[in-house]
Amino acid sequence: MPDNIDNLLVETRRFAPDEAFTGQAVATPALAERAAADRLGFWADQARELVTWSKPFTRVLDWSNPPFAKWFDDGSLNVAYNCLDRHVEAGLGDRVAIHWEGEPSDTRTLTYAELTREVKRAANMLLDLGVTEGDRVVIYLPLIPEAVISMLAVARIGAIHSVVFGGFSAESIRARVDDAGAKVVITADGGWRKGAVSPLKPAVDEALDETLHGASTVDTVIVVKRGENPVDWHDGRDLWWHDAIARSGDDHVAQAFPAEHPLFILYTSGTTGKPKGILHTSGGYLTGAAYSHRNVFDLHADTDVYWSTADIGWITGHTYVVYGPLANGATQVIYEGTPDSPEPGRWWDIIEKYRVTLFYAAPTAIRGFMKAGRQIPASRDLSSLRLLGSVGEPINPEAWVWYRDVIGGGITPIVDTWWQTETGSIMISALPGITTLKPGAAQVPLPGVAIDVVDDHGEPVGRGEGGLLVITEPWPSMLRGIWGDPDRYRETYWEKFADKGYYFAGDGARKDDDGDIWLLGRVDDVMNVSGHRLSTAEIESALVSHPLVAEAAVVGAADETTGQAVVAFVILRTSQVESMSPDDAVAALRAHVGHEIGAIAKPKTVMIVQELPKTRSGKIMRRLLRDVAEGREVGDTTTLADTSVMTVISAAL
Structure with a gap:
């Protein structure tokens, strides 16, 4: 079998930077020049420019024991101080930090001074409960201000937070509590989702039930009153947030901790077996978060209103809702609910209301809006937007162009960002004002980041070829390990190219003729069809480029003749559902893929569905679709936003 991944889809549209945007852009060509001249010196400069150090560092990188890195390790800082106090001390206390919008349209605005005061009170509350440096605190909350306050309060006192998305099962919570050895859980009586209050505390109660799971390490559960849900109460363990914080003063001096002090553990989802706790530390992570947020999003903190739609339960919420924006003194929007509650235009209403200028969302959401039709955003005033971002998985060219034209008014640059929980911050992206944009391409490593595409032996592939994405x-902001399991850390991320010292991301990619990078999806999703290694992402892009299609997911299924056969699951655009029969639609789509890519990529089976299995962060769970396509029992669906989707798909197939 050939080492390289075939790439057959051609995208030729280009969008040069707007001169007016370039004239005021934060990132300039000098950024890359500085990084190329002295990479470690460049990172030292970024750390000094963007972070306030209680004790300045003198060592930039200690790589004496790979793959265990230490960055700025003889320096010390307080992450929460960097996100809060220093802005107040600089005279920015009246600047809005957070415009919060609840799903039922209740709102709350917090200035930097107000947010600092709330975090100090929450820090004192945790200290009063016996939480100390190094203790672990699990946070299981909806996207409400207390979620951000909790994270920063834990960081402020040197404890370690582990955020669990407010929707995961009791089993998921318990696995994370046990693996981290958590002392405290912060949760809520509920959170608003799709027009109703979704209960949260019952899942925590079940997770900590000694009759089901034995004794746990948790001695306190703090409960935020959000949804007015009735809750069972465990005297001696459970406390209302509002009662506990009322007893706490707002005087707290942030203590400095070493740069390599653990900041958080974030568990990856969607796999079976023991959860994988990705560990991030303080100084390097904050440097990467602030640097990438400022330059990729062209942040002008005194005038921009930034909105990342991610939940804090995911790494995007950690880096680009909490730590990056607040370290940079940004004003941002946070929204509790779903994009279609109470109607499909809710996100656009929020952009119009707060005059959002920088907007960051997932391709799956963008394709969902395409399905609903452009008339919905067209009825709102989105003229405040000046930059759009994409995160989560590769965005297909047609969705990219729709996003720019319909949401961005045909003028906004788009930053299509590639990164992972493990990388901590964005690694590949266009730089707005500098990069000529290519729809569907991740494009270029950020200055200071070393990326390559290699074959199975670790040798760089040529331009125009596909292979494996590595960080060299x-x-x-790199992960410092897997919590409590250094051997698993080595095996998972470093073993494949141990002789080269490369981090293997698990993604396929290709270099185009300019050397720009295009993501081809997870290597697990690459199919071997008649000896050709084909990317699911390219076939999905071809399908979505047809006017019938709103969204598509492609998997490979075992086939006696070709080794694997292409199986496509397709959602039609609402406006196109009645335009032709299902059989005619299937025939048209198969022919279209053959025309766009080639006969080798033509799906053997096309199944028209109403919805695709997605996690609550918007990622399509292709492994479940492979189960269906190959006639197996469908695997674990607990992380899906809607677990009934797979039942409907299985029954229809």
Whole structure:
């Protein structure tokens, strides 16, 4: 079998930077020049420019024991101080930090001074409960201000937070509590989702039930009153947030901790077996978060209103809702609910209301809006937007162009960002104002980041070829390990190219003729069809480029003749559902893929569905579709936003 991944889809549209945007852009060509001249010196400069150090560092990188990196390790800082106090001390206390919008349209605005005061009170509350440096605190909350306050309060006192998405099962919570050895859980009586209050505390109660799971390490559960849900109460363990914080003063001096002090553990989802706790530390992570947020999003903190739609339960919420924006003194929007509650235009209403300028969302959401039709955003005033971002998985070219034209008014640059929980911050992206944009391409490594595409032996592929995406040099925001399991850390991320010292991301990619990078999806999703290694992402892009299609997911299924056969699951655009029969639609789509890519990529089976299995962060769970396509029992669906989707698909097939 050939080492390289075939790439057959051609995208030729280009969008040069707007001169007016370039004239005021934060990132300039000098950024890349500085990084190329002295990579470690460049990162030292970023750390000094963007972070306030209680004790300045003198060592930039200690890579004496790979793959265990230490960045800025003889320096010390307090992450929460960097996100809060220093802005107040600089005279920015009246600047809005957070415009919060609840799903039922209740709102709350917090300035930097107000947010600092709330975090100090929450820090004192935790200290009063016996939480100390190094203790672990699990946070299981909806996207409400207390979620951000909790994270920063834990960081402020040197404890370690582990956020669990407010929707995961009791089993998921318990696995994370046990693995981290958590002392405290912060939860809520409920959170608003799709027009109703979704209960949260019952899942925590079940997770901590000694009759079901034995004794746990948790001695306190703090409960935020959000949904007015009745809750069972465990005297001696449970406390209302509002009662506990009322007893706490707002005087707290942030203590400095070493740069390599653990900041958080974030568990990856969607796999079976023991959860994988990704560990991030303080100084390097904050440097990467602030640097990438400022330059990729072209942040002008005194005028921009930024909105990332991610939940804090995912790494995007950690880096680009909490730590990056607040470290940079940004004003941002946070929204509790779903994009279609109470109607499909809710996100656009929020952009119009708060005059959002920088907007960051997932391709799956964008394709969902395409399905609903452009008339919905067209009825709102989105003229405040000046930059759009994409995160989560590769965005297909047609969705990219729709996003720019319909949401961005045909003028906004789009930053299509590639990164992972493990990388901590964005690694590949266009730089707005500098990069000529290519729809569907991740494009270029950020200055200071070393990326390559290699074959199975670790040798770089040529331009125009596909292979495996690797990071060839350590970077400040990199994960420091898997919590409690250094051997698994080595095996998972470093073993494949141990002789080269490369981090293997698990993604396929290709270099185009300019050397720009296009993501081809997870290597697990690459199919071998008649000896050709085909990317699911390219076939999905071809399908979505047809006017019938709103969204598509492609998997490979075992086939006696070709080794694997292409199986496509397709959602039609609402406006196109009645335009032709299902059989005619299937025939048209098969022919279209053959025309766009080639006969080798033509799906053997096309199944028209109403919805695709997605996690609550918007990622399509292709492994479940492979189960269906190959006639197996469908695997674990607990992380899906709607677990009934797979039942409907299985029954229809």
